[in-house]
Amino acid sequence: MSNENSHSQVYKLTLKIKRYDPEEKRSWVQAYNLEAGRILRFVDLFRQINDEQDPTLAWNSSCEHGQCGTCSVKVNGKPLLACELLVENAVQYFQTRTFTIEPLNVAPAVRDLVVDLAAAYERIDRVQPYIIQPGSPPSEQDAYPIMPQSLDHYVNATRCINCFCCASACISSHNSFLGPNAMLATIVRVMDPREQEKAKRLKILYSEQGVYRCHSSRACSFVCPKEIDVAHFIALAKEGRILNKS
Amino acid sequence: MNKALRINSTFECDLLIVGAGGAGLRCAAEVLDKRPQTQIMAITKGAHPQKSHTSTAQGGLAAVDPKDPADKPIYHMFDTWKGSDCAADQNIICKICDAAWEQIVWLENKGMHFSRDTDGKPGKRTFGGHTVNFGESSAYRAVFEADRTGKGIMDTCWGESLKRGITFINQGIATELLFSRNQCVGCIVFKQKQGEFIRILSKATVLATGGSGQIFKVTTNCRQNTGDGLALILQTGLPVMDPEAVQFHPTGIVGPGILASETLRSVGGILRNRDKQAFMEHYAPKMKELAPRDLVSRAIASEIRAGRGIFNPDHNVEHIWIDLRHLPDAVHDKQIPEVTGFFKKYLNLDPKKELCPVHPSNHYHMGGIPTSVYGEVQDISGQSIPGLFAIGECAAASFHGFNRLGTNSLLELITMGKFVGDNILAYLSRVPGKLPEAEGRHSVSQFTGYLDARGKDNIGHIRDAMRMLMTENVGIFRTEEGLTKAVDVLNELKARADKTALSSKSLRMNQELVQHWELDNLLTVSMAVAQGALNRRESRGAHFREDFPERRDAFNYHTLVSMKQFAKVEFSKRDVDMSIFEEGGKHYEKFGIIERRY
Numbered sequence: 001m002s003n004e005n006s007h008s009q010v011y012k013l014t015l016k017i018k019r020y021d022p023e024e025k026r027s028w029v030q031a032y033n034l035e036a037g038r039i040l041r042f043v044d045l046f047r048q049i050n051d052e053q054d055p056t057l058a059w060n061s062s063c064e065h066g067q068c069g070t071c072s073v074k075v076n077g078k079p080l081l082a083c084e085l086l087v088e089n090a091v092q093y094f095q096t097r098t099f100t101i102e103p104l105n106v107a108p109a110v111r112d113l114v115v116d117l118a119a120a121y122e123r124i125d126r127v128q129p130y131i132i133q134p135g136s137p138p139s140e141q142d143a144y145p146i147m148p149q150s151l152d153h154y155v156n157a158t159r160c161i162n163c164f165c166c167a168s169a170c171i172s173s174h175n176s177f178l179g180p181n182a183m184l185a186t187i188v189r190v191m192d193p194r195e196q197e198k199a200k201r202l203k204i205l206y207s208e209q210g211v212y213r214c215h216s217s218r219a220c221s222f223v224c225p226k227e228i229d230v231a232h233f234i235a236l237a238k239e240g241r242i243l244n245k246s
Numbered sequence: 247m248n249k250a251l252r253i254n255s256t257f258e259c260d261l262l263i264v265g266a267g268g269a270g271l272r273c274a275a276e277v278l279d280k281r282p283q284t285q286i287m288a289i290t291k292g293a294h295p296q297k298s299h300t301s302t303a304q305g306g307l308a309a310v311d312p313k314d315p316a317d318k319p320i321y322h323m324f325d326t327w328k329g330s331d332c333a334a335d336q337n338i339i340c341k342i343c344d345a346a347w348e349q350i351v352w353l354e355n356k357g358m359h360f361s362r363d364t365d366g367k368p369g370k371r372t373f374g375g376h377t378v379n380f381g382e383s384s385a386y387r388a389v390f391e392a393d394r395t396g397k398g399i400m401d402t403c404w405g406e407s408l409k410r411g412i413t414f415i416n417q418g419i420a421t422e423l424l425f426s427r428n429q430c431v432g433c434i435v436f437k438q439k440q441g442e443f444i445r446i447l448s449k450a451t452v453l454a455t456g457g458s459g460q461i462f463k464v465t466t467n468c469r470q471n472t473g474d475g476l477a478l479i480l481q482t483g484l485p486v487m488d489p490e491a492v493q494f495h496p497t498g499i500v501g502p503g504i505l506a507s508e509t510l511r512s513v514g515g516i517l518r519n520r521d522k523q524a525f526m527e528h529y530a531p532k533m534k535e536l537a538p539r540d541l542v543s544r545a546i547a548s549e550i551r552a553g554r555g556i557f558n559p560d561h562n563v564e565h566i567w568i569d570l571r572h573l574p575d576a577v578h579d580k581q582i583p584e585v586t587g588f589f590k591k592y593l594n595l596d597p598k599k600e601l602c603p604v605h606p607s608n609h610y611h612m613g614g615i616p617t618s619v620y621g622e623v624q625d626i627s628g629q630s631i632p633g634l635f636a637i638g639e640c641a642a643a644s645f646h647g648f649n650r651l652g653t654n655s656l657l658e659l660i661t662m663g664k665f666v667g668d669n670i671l672a673y674l675s676r677v678p679g680k681l682p683e684a685e686g687r688h689s690v691s692q693f694t695g696y697l698d699a700r701g702k703d704n705i706g707h708i709r710d711a712m713r714m715l716m717t718e719n720v721g722i723f724r725t726e727e728g729l730t731k732a733v734d735v736l737n738e739l740k741a742r743a744d745k746t747a748l749s750s751k752s753l754r755m756n757q758e759l760v761q762h763w764e765l766d767n768l769l770t771v772s773m774a775v776a777q778g779a780l781n782r783r784e785s786r787g788a789h790f791r792e793d794f795p796e797r798r799d800a801f802n803y804h805t806l807v808s809m810k811q812f813a814k815v816e817f818s819k820r821d822v823d824m825s826i827f828e829e830g831g832k833h834y835e836k837f838g839i840i841e842r843r844y
Binding site: 021022023037038039041044047050051054055056057058059060061062063064065066067068069070084086088089110111114116117118121125128129130131132134137141142143144145146147148150151155158159161162189192194195 | 301348351357359360361362394398401402408416417560561588592593704748749754755756
């Protein structure tokens with residue numbers, strides 16, 4: 001077994017972190033040098049900086065295993081979850097031991113790597129991420145039947161965790177486009193047979209800030225930590241192929 | 247002295263929810279559905295409600311489908327009672343198990359994306375400790391959304407609350423409960439982004455702050471699960487119940503302790519030791535890998551202590567293997583993709599071809615704020631505190647007793663959220679319109695203390711020392727000696743923490759300031775856990791004393807720990823409710839003080 005004989009290896013890294021002080025409204029880049037084992041995650045590195053060098057560096061995380069989408073940052077320009085990036089993978093992928101780390105540009109920074117996610121979420125709220133008008137189940141106290149084949153058409157879109165990596169990578173303007181994850185949230189309910197309010201959904205989808213703002217760069221699919229083919233769903237919407245006929 | 251440190255403004259609402267996870271928002275959705283004009287404010291410590299710990303739950307949600315010919319609620323009640331090691335309360339077991347399916351239907355009708363069977367109905371799978379006919383064979387009782395059931399619940403409860411007009415305060419922390427005479431009338435809240443205190447006056451307050459897993463070094467819990475609700479309750483002089491009842495999940499992924507769900511074992515994963523031997527048959531001959539979590543955790547820890555573990559140099563830790571290599575690709579790809587993805591992501595290995603290293607990881611706090619079956623917070627004499635409710639992992643009704651069965655926590659969140667919602671609707675119709683005033687004096691001086699401290703130490707180092715201490719001495723195996731040591735060292739760590747200066751005195755998004763507050767909470771909860779464990783000289787469920795390895799009838803009660811001042815502990819007791827047994831109905835004999843063998 002290869003993993004039985006794995007040996008620990010230490011990497012010497014430099015993290016150049018974009019900082020922001022809200023009191024003085026000042027931004028700067030601060031470099032931290034540190035040593036780390038091969039399968040430590042970037043959130044572990046941030047914690048190491050707090051514990052050993054600089055307790056004032058602010059960053060955000062919650063579950064730290066890719067389920068919540070709180071720790072999104074840009075590493076060497078690529079939006080990703082800091083909890084999913086292992087040191088040895090980062091060194092191999094980016095071919096360097098120096099990493100530039102910035103907050104996502106989807107909302108104003110609160111401090112350092114912490115952005116105001118509540119502001120970013122306003123775009124999700126606008127597409128109404130719930131069933132607006134539920135259909136009636138066959139009888140009271142019954143689940144609405146959904147065949148697995150039908151669910152398969154959109155189940156991947158339901159896996160979105162709103163980490164906003166796609167929104168950050170998207171080449172369309174953040175002002176004119178609600179963003180790929182907001183589109184996914186509404187596409188899910190267009191495809192969900194339980195949702196009766198399709199007209200309002202389609203209006204949002206094909207509005208001024210809707211899917212036609214997408215330039216089909218597929219950057220969203222490329223960066224999605226959950227490996228959702230976001231661009232595929234947006235393309236279906238553009239072609240008008242998301243209405244569930246059943 | 248920082249000029250900005252004062253209570254900046256006061257808000258009023260009907261219902262204040264502290265902790266916007268699955269339980270809190272299920273409660274909010276119920277209240278708003280039935281009484282749309284209710285003003286609800288919900289505070290979350292995280293960046294957004296969707297980032298709550300509920301979102302990380304994987305495996306499923308136990309509920310007996312009334313259309314299922316083989317399963318019955320009484321079997322679910324029995325499994326829960328047996329699993330709890332005769333320490334859960336039968337009144338709440340009965341209430342939750344009976345209402346379970348209704349809540350599955352609620353979630354489904356509101357848009358949760360349950361995985362489906364070939365008929366289009368929510369599919370079901372087995373889970374450890376869940377049986378039909380009182381232990382005869384495994385029950386297919388867990389509905390699920392692939393391996394992201396918690397996310398489905400969180401998204402649904404968040405969506406329903408949002409739809410009905412709740413007000414969220416993200417990145418807020420509740421630092422003090424407000425009382426007028428004996429009635430709870432709200433909270434003092436520190437808004438991290440703005441760096442300011444506000445006062446929220448509320449007719450009803452619900453604590454739904456989640457777990458306390460961060461007291462241990464290796465845990466499946468989110469970073470923000472620092473036992474804040476328990477610390478808040480202890481600060482007011484109210485008790486916490488069964489703090490010593492802490493669950494360790496058998497299969498945390500080596501390193502950070504990320505949960506590798508029980509689903510891996512329910513689809514056929516096998517635990518193996520250094521010699522590749524499947525060892526569970528020696529510990530639980532009948533249930534093997536699907537025995538309850540505490541038994542499996544102790545089996546793994548015992549294998550490691552007997553020298554049959556494997557050493558991982560990167561994380562400096564011993565582990566055993568879970569073998570998934572024999573499972574068909576369809577199982578890997580359809581049923582457990584997210585979980586096996588963790589092994590790829592965090593260890594760079596392929597579970598289809600390689601053995602996966604796991605070891606026990608702190609997972610769940612069965613103990614918590616004592617409540618009635620309606621979620622009303624109780625004092626040591628069992629009197630309810632008007633206006634104050636608690637639900638979810640921070641509360642103990644007690645549905646889980648000393649060991650929780652897999653899939654029962656998500657069920658508890660949504661059923662208790664609903665029950666408490668109903669209870670609050672009734673409460674709101676009783677209380678008068680005008681809220682009494684309350685000041686809140688503690689928070690400002692507490693934070694001033696953090697800002698004024700001058701000692702040279704590091705909050706992170708103290709926290710790490712505490713977490714290691716708790717893992718080594720208050721973990722899977724406990725002894726008088728280890729627990730006494732833990733209590734002593736916790737006192738030292740508290741003294742160190744009190745003196746530690748902050749690197750920055752800024753108030754806005756000052757992470758170190760909030761971490762200092764969290765450290766105080768962690769130390770408080772750790773002390774209650776260690777003292778509770780020291781006091782309980784027996785082994786029961788997940789609480790295992792090596793010096794008292796048997797369960798003892800003299801301890802057939804819930805521990806109540808009060809601690810208004812750090813380490814000044816007072817114990818009292820609450821009876822275990824045995825109403826199913828006492829009512830003497832059909833199968834009542836299964837609900838006595840029974841043996842717990844699997």
